Amino acid sequence: MSAQSAPSIPDPSTRYRRTGQRGINSEMLSWLFMRISGVLLVILVFGHLFVNLWLGEGVKGIDFAFVGGKWASPFWQVWDLLMLWLGLIHGGNGVRTIVNDYARNPKLRLTLKGLLYFAVVVTIVLGTLVIFTFDPCPVGAEPSLLPSFCEG
Template sequence: MTSASPTTTIPEPTGRYRRTGQRGVNAEMLSWLFMRGSGLLLVILVFGHLFVNLWLGEGVKRIDFAFVAGKWSSPFWQVWDLLMLWLGLLHGGNGVRTIINDYAHGPRLRLVLKGLLYLAVIITVVLGTLVIFTFDPCPSGGDPSLLPSICR
C-alpha cells in the first residue's frame, strides 16, 4: 500500500506578499511613532536649552542658583523644561520597555521589571513637575542668612 505524500507549494518569487498578522494601528506602532516624534522634538528642545544656557552670554560661568531662579520665573522656560523632562522620561522609559520586552525571559520577570520602570518614570515625572512649578527662590518666612543674595 502506498500513501500519497502531501505536496508543498512555494509561492512565486514575483508574487505579491500577503500579510497574515494584524493590520492597522496597534500599540507597538504607536510606540514606534512616538519614539520618532519625541526624539525629533527632544533634539530641538535640548539643543535650544544648550544654546541658551551655554552659548549665549558668559557660558557655563553664569549658571548658578540665581540664573535658574530667573529662568523659571518665566512660564515659557517652565513649559520648555517641563517638555524636556516629560518627553525625555517617556522616551527613555519607552526605550527601556522595549529592551525589557526583548531581553527579559519569562512573563513574571517582565512584569516586575516593567512595573518598576513605570513606577520610577511616574515618580520622577511627578517630582520634576512639582519642582518646576513650585520652585520659589525666596520663600516667605525663610531664614535670611540661608536665602540667596537675589532675595535681599
Template sequence: MATVTVPAPRSPRSTRTRRTTRTNVEMLGWMFMRLSGVLLLVLIFAHLFVNLMVGDGIKAIDFAFVAGKWASPFWQVWDLLMLWLAMIHGTNGVRTIINDYAERDGTRLVLKTLLYLAFVVTVVLGTLVIFTFETCPAGAPTELLPSFCTE
C-alpha cells in the same frame, strides 16, 4: 523524507500569547520614538545653547540663574516638556528592551513594574520641583538671589 518547518525569525515565542488588536501599539510606539527624538533634540540643544552659550556661559549657572529662568512660565513649560518627553521616550525604549530580552513572563512583569514606578516617581517629583520652585526664598543671602528679588 520529512519536511521541517522553521518559524519566521520575528515570530512570537511560544510561551507568549499574542493578542491581535485594531491598533498597532508597537507601531505607534515606534513612531513616537522618532517624533519625540527629533523634538527632544530641538529642546535639548536650545536648552544647552541658552544655558551655556548665551551670557557668561557655565560660570553664570547658579541658583539665581535657575530662579530667574523658572520665574518665567515659558521656561517652566519648556523644562517640563523636556522632562516629560525624555522620561516617556526613555521609558518606552527600556520597555522595548525588556520585552525583547526578558525570557519569563514573571521577570518581564517585575521589570516593567519597577520601570513604570521609577517613571511615575521621577515625573511627579520633577513636575513638583518645576512648579513649586521658590525663586526668592525667605532668608536666603542676597548675593545668591536673582536681581528681581527684593528684601
C-alpha cells in the same frame, strides 16, 4: 513525478494585512512616538544648551539665581517640562523595549516593567512639582539662607 506549483509571493508594493487582527497597534504607536519625541528632544536640548551656554556666560554663569530667573518665566517652565516629560517617557519606552527583548521569564518581565513605570511616573511627578513650585525667595525663610538677589 507530479508538478507542484511554487508558493506565490505577494506584490511588495501592496500593504501587508494580517487576517483577524483589529484594534490599535501599540508597538507601531510606540515606534512612531520614539521618532517624533526624538526629533523634538533634539530641538529642545540644543535650544536649552544654546540659551544656557552660548548666550550666557557659559557654565560658570549657571547658578541658583540663573535657574530662579529662568523659571520665573512660564515659557522656560514649559520648555523644561517638555524636556523632562519627553526625555523620561522616551527613555522609559526604550528601556521597556529592552526588557521585552531580553527578559524571557514573564514574571521577571512584569516586575522589571512595573519598577520602570513606577520610576518614570515618580520622577515625572517630582520633576513637574519642582518646576512649578520652585520659589528662590520663599516667604518667612531665614534671611541669611536666602540668595543675595532676594529682597530682605
